[in-house]
Amino acid sequence: MASYDDEDEAEGIVCATYTHARRHPMVLGHIGGWTPPFQLSIPQLAVVIVTVYVEAQTYKWWGHFIPRLAGLLLGVIIPCGLAWAVRSARVEGRSLARTALAYLMMAWTPRQGVVGGRAWKHSKPGRPGLAKVYVAPARPIADEGRR
Numbered sequence: 001m002a003s004y005d006d007e008d009e010a011e012g013i014v015c016a017t018y019t020h021a022r023r024h025p026m027v028l029g030h031i032g033g034w035t036p037p038f039q040l041s042i043p044q045l046a047v048v049i050v051t052v053y054v055e056a057q058t059y060k061w062w063g064h065f066i067p068r069l070a071g072l073l074l075g076v077i078i079p080c081g082l083a084w085a086v087r088s089a090r091v092e093g094r095s096l097a098r099t100a101l102a103y104l105m106m107a108w109t110p111r112q113g114v115v116g117g118r119a120w121k122h123s124k125p126g127r128p129g130l131a132k133v134y135v136a137p138a139r140p141i142a143d144e145g146r147r
Contacts, residue, residue: 043096044083051079 040048055075063071091099110119 040083041087044086047086048079048083051082055079 052075055078059071066074086096089096094102112120112122114120
């Protein structure tokens with residue numbers, strides 16, 4: 001049996017682990033040569049952009065009810081708060097992007113299912129009064145062996 005006190009065997013085993021890549025989402029480090037002061041994942045960036053756009057489009061309806069400084073604070077606090085909430089949000093164990101993709105695929109798939117790569121459809125039942133049945137004329141049966 002070999003001893004582990006030898007210098008050759010004490011170096012250890014060289015291996016790679018990919019736990020960090022599976023545990024942490026892809027984050028944006030550089031955007032057009034500019035580095036943000038904090039890291040954002042793609043769903044967080046999408047939430048910030050959509051929230052700022054919705055706030056800008058609806059400001060004319062709610063902006064005159066509050067002072068301008070409060071409106072500016074809400075314009076910053078709401079997107080940041082939603083981005084913070086999205087950073088670890090999970091729906092049925094999936095990230096938000098995968099959940100959205102799953103719901104889009106579910107909405108796109110035919111309700112009756114797919115058979116052979118095509119949407120399955122019920123065959124329309126025929127109406128019995130409209131079906132034509134053709135019957136051959138009766139032929140006399142030969143009585144050759146009946147005597």
